[in-house]
Amino acid sequence: xxxxxxxxxxxxxxWRNVRVLRVAFQAVFVVAVAGFLLFLxxxxxxxxxRRGFPTGLxxxxxxxxxxxxxxxxxxxxxxxxxxxxxxxxxxxxxKVALLGIVLATVLGVLIGVARLSTNWLVRKAAAVYVETFxxxxxLVIILFWYLGVMIRLPPIREAVxxxxxxxxxxxxxxxxWFDQVGGGAAFGVVALVAxxxxxxxxxxxxxxxxxxxxxxxxxxWAGAVxxxxxxxxxxxxGRPWTLDTPEVGELSTSGGFRLAPEYAALLIxxxxxxxxxxxxxxxxxxxxxxxxxxxxAGALGLSGFQRMRFVVLxxxxxxxVPPISNQYLxxxxxxxxxxxxxxxxATKVTQVSIAQSAPxxxxxxxxxxxxxxxxxxxxxxxxxxxxxxxxxxxx
Amino acid sequence: MxxxxxxxxxxxxxxxxxxxxxxxxxxxxxxxxxxxxxxxxYRLGRFVLVDARWEIVERNITNLLVGSFPRxxxxxxxxxxxxxxxxxxxxAGAFGAQRRREVAEGRAEALPRGGIRRLVxxxxxxxxxxxxxxxxxxxxxxxxxxxVGYGFxxxxxxxxxxxxxxxxxxxxxxxxxxxxxxxxxxxVGWNLWGGFLLTVFLAVAAxxxxxxxxxxxxxxxxxxxxAVRAVCVAYIELFRGVPLITILFMAFxxxxxxxxxxxxxxxxxxRAIIGFTLFTAAYVAEVVRGGLQSVPAxxxxxxxxxxxxxxxxxxxxxxPQALRAVIPGLVGQFISLYKDTSLVFIIGLTELLAVAQxxxxxPDFLAQGLYVETLVFASFVYWTGSYWMSRESQRxxxxxxxxxx
Numbered sequence: 001x002x003x004x005x006x007x008x009x010x011x012x013x014x015w016r017n018v019r020v021l022r023v024a025f026q027a028v029f030v031v032a033v034a035g036f037l038l039f040l041x042x043x044x045x046x047x048x049x050r051r052g053f054p055t056g057l058x059x060x061x062x063x064x065x066x067x068x069x070x071x072x073x074x075x076x077x078x079x080x081x082x083x084x085x086x087x088x089x090x091x092x093x094x095k096v097a098l099l100g101i102v103l104a105t106v107l108g109v110l111i112g113v114a115r116l117s118t119n120w121l122v123r124k125a126a127a128v129y130v131e132t133f134x135x136x137x138x139l140v141i142i143l144f145w146y147l148g149v150m151i152r153l154p155p156i157r158e159a160v161x162x163x164x165x166x167x168x169x170x171x172x173x174x175x176x177w178f179d180q181v182g183g184g185a186a187f188g189v190v191a192l193v194a195x196x197x198x199x200x201x202x203x204x205x206x207x208x209x210x211x212x213x214x215x216x217x218x219x220x221w222a223g224a225v226x227x228x229x230x231x232x233x234x235x236x237x238g239r240p241w242t243l244d245t246p247e248v249g250e251l252s253t254s255g256g257f258r259l260a261p262e263y264a265a266l267l268i269x270x271x272x273x274x275x276x277x278x279x280x281x282x283x284x285x286x287x288x289x290x291x292x293x294x295x296x297a298g299a300l301g302l303s304g305f306q307r308m309r310f311v312v313l314x315x316x317x318x319x320x321v322p323p324i325s326n327q328y329l330x331x332x333x334x335x336x337x338x339x340x341x342x343x344x345x346a347t348k349v350t351q352v353s354i355a356q357s358a359p360x361x362x363x364x365x366x367x368x369x370x371x372x373x374x375x376x377x378x379x380x381x382x383x384x385x386x387x388x389x390x391x392x393x394x395x
Numbered sequence: 396m397x398x399x400x401x402x403x404x405x406x407x408x409x410x411x412x413x414x415x416x417x418x419x420x421x422x423x424x425x426x427x428x429x430x431x432x433x434x435x436x437y438r439l440g441r442f443v444l445v446d447a448r449w450e451i452v453e454r455n456i457t458n459l460l461v462g463s464f465p466r467x468x469x470x471x472x473x474x475x476x477x478x479x480x481x482x483x484x485x486x487a488g489a490f491g492a493q494r495r496r497e498v499a500e501g502r503a504e505a506l507p508r509g510g511i512r513r514l515v516x517x518x519x520x521x522x523x524x525x526x527x528x529x530x531x532x533x534x535x536x537x538x539x540x541x542x543v544g545y546g547f548x549x550x551x552x553x554x555x556x557x558x559x560x561x562x563x564x565x566x567x568x569x570x571x572x573x574x575x576x577x578x579x580x581x582x583v584g585w586n587l588w589g590g591f592l593l594t595v596f597l598a599v600a601a602x603x604x605x606x607x608x609x610x611x612x613x614x615x616x617x618x619x620x621x622a623v624r625a626v627c628v629a630y631i632e633l634f635r636g637v638p639l640i641t642i643l644f645m646a647f648x649x650x651x652x653x654x655x656x657x658x659x660x661x662x663x664x665x666r667a668i669i670g671f672t673l674f675t676a677a678y679v680a681e682v683v684r685g686g687l688q689s690v691p692a693x694x695x696x697x698x699x700x701x702x703x704x705x706x707x708x709x710x711x712x713x714x715p716q717a718l719r720a721v722i723p724g725l726v727g728q729f730i731s732l733y734k735d736t737s738l739v740f741i742i743g744l745t746e747l748l749a750v751a752q753x754x755x756x757x758p759d760f761l762a763q764g765l766y767v768e769t770l771v772f773a774s775f776v777y778w779t780g781s782y783w784m785s786r787e788s789q790r791x792x793x794x795x796x797x798x799x800x
Contacts, residue, residue, distance in 0.1 A: 029622055044652045047654075121428045135782045139740070147766035148766055340740070360648035368633075371641060
């Protein structure tokens with residue numbers, strides 16, 4: 001049919017030929033956008049040179065300058081370079097983001113399930129939580145935890161201690177931590193062996209279940225093997241770790257692992273805020289699983305827990321992966337608000353660097369590139385997970 | 396039509412057994428949560444009613460609401476409030492009447508009417524603000540504004556059908572008029588605005604400015620021209636991949652570098668608006684893209700079959716259907732924007748949160764740790780607005796029958 005029409009119609013003149021028009025329009029568009037960007041770039045270069053900043057290949061030389069500021073709660077000295085400072089900042093961003101993601105997920109899933117509880121009180125309490133935290137700016141929550149809670153804790157002399165394990169004061173929260181006293185490498189080998197053994201047991205139990213149909217209890221088996229090997233290895237390698245509990249001194253605490261007030265405030269606020277969003281996603285995903293699935297499971301005689309564990313949650317999980325990873329992304333981006341309470345993550349370091357005469361254009365462009373890299377990483381991981389989880393269409 | 400299933404009223408005891416003491420676990424949870432909630436309610440109630448020193452909010456209520464807005468020009472704000480009340484009341488009336496007619500003609504499904512209860516968060520906000528102001532005059536003026544709003548609501552309900560299509564334009568003109576009442580005719584430019592006024596202004600200005608830009612980006616992203624698509628995708632993904640604060644930093648620190656010699660850098664508030672607009676446009680584009688995707692392909696094909704040009708197909712066929720579907724998404728975007736305006740506090744603009752911080756440094760309140768009082772007040776203002784809008788957006792979503800297609 002196309003051949004017939006082509007032979008009977010005349011070729012249109014080139015200014016009405018859609019193909020030509022498409023190419024021409026795109027060419028004009030690209031030239032306009034490129035021209036605008038070049039105009040901006042030209043201005044930037046001109047303005048930078050006027051203010052005495054290096055441009056061209058030397059643009060990022062400022063990263064080698066000495067920083068001139070110290071970063072609290074790190075080994076960073078003011079004589080180190082601005083580039084090193086930024087690296088410490090990125091590490092701090094990762095530190096708060098990773099733990100925040102874990103906490104927000106745990107809390108969010110709990111609250112999301114609680115919103116669907118059969119218990120009226122639990123349901124309403126979860127709803128109030130979600131509606132409260134979703135409708136307040138995250139910056140306000142961060143400031144509240146910092147100004148309203150952390151720095152109002154008792155001073156270090158009157159630090160509150162619980163069971164000699166946790167010490168809470170306005171200098172931070174100290175929790176017990178492991179202290180290495182020797183033989184770390186040997187124990188590392190033991191840990192690898194333990195993991196391998198657990199994986200082997202897992203596979204064996206799964207195969208046995210496939211063959212015989214008897215309950216596999218592979219989680220239990222693998223966990224027991226892992227713990228047993230680790231315990232034996234721990235003693236055999238001469239107990240390389242001890243538990244280090246906090247000691248409260250006159251002016252500071254020693255021992256244990258100290259969460260600085262800024263870090264603790266940012267972590268708690270981000271977790272609480274993101275959890276309220278994750279809870280809504282979890283609730284929505286569970287509701288999105290067709291009700292017939294749970295009813296069918298009930299008809300097969302599965303208990304309430306089994307219905308959730310084996311029928312509803314696996315399907316809900318698949319639905320919730322993309323929106324939840326979006327929330328992880330938001331959490332990473334919101335960690336930049338640590339700048340408001342002087343937690344030295346990437347944004348705060350950049351802000352201070354600019355105040356210390358780093359060129360604003362390069363510093364902010366670099367900061368945006370860092371966050372873009374975070375975003376792309378999370379997006380890539382999500383896509384990977386998502387591809388494994390998507391249902392293959394029926395043949 | 397079949398009769399609805401019979402409803403059996405349950406006694407309170409039955410209800411409690413089903414919802415609170417269904418099993419041993421439920422009973423334990425009920426006891427645990429009763430204790431927990433009682434403790435939270437006690438602490439919160441004690442703070443609000445006994446411990447809190449609200450005089451810091453009382454004495455600074457004008458600061459918190461308008462910042463450093465010249466006090467001798469405050470009457471302009473009241474006038475603007477009356478204009479806004481008239482415009483919004485008129486719009487709500489016309490919209491409600493249109494909606495009722497659709498239900499009566501069977502073209503739309505009736506929804507349970509929220510009635511006055513829908514406005515409870517707003518009433519709560521106004522009541523608290525008036526209580527803090529402590530004088531009679533603002534209360535009377537607010538009452539007057541409500542009266543004007545109600546009057547125009549009745550007027551809006553009588554809009555003739557053929558004029559209905561102009562209602563959104565009238566409302567927009569009203570909002571613009573309110574702005575002009577404050578800023579034009581020898582009024583106060585937005586560089587002097589502050590507090591809650593600045594919060595609302597930033598959010599409204601950014602959403603209005605970013606909307607056309609976002610629609611263009613969304614159309615570009617769905618374009619069949621690869622070069623256009625690539626540029627739009629690059630813009631959207633770049634701005635969605637970085638935190639808002641870095642874009643505000645860019646608008647504040649970098650804008651001077653982007654301008655050619657001889658052009659003065661714009662004021663701080665203008666820079667904030669530019670930053671918010673660039674940022675929000677990327678998100679609006681994604682919302683609109685969702686709407687564009689919801690328009691069935693046959694609509695475009697039918698338009699082509701009728702011989703409409705691509706431009707007419709887009710503006711007359713696709714966009715009207717797409718934009719109707721994205722209204723709730725846009726409201727959601729506006730809510731995030733409303734909350735995100737708090738970020739300008741980091742760069743030194745005095746919107747609500749910044750004022751809430753600054754007043755704790757006044758000589759009378761210095762070093763007394765009154766952060767909690769002002770932060771709770773700011774949270775309350777943000778919360779009521781955001782909660783009210785999200786409720787309305789959910790209602791709108793049901794009204795438009797989205798998600799049921």
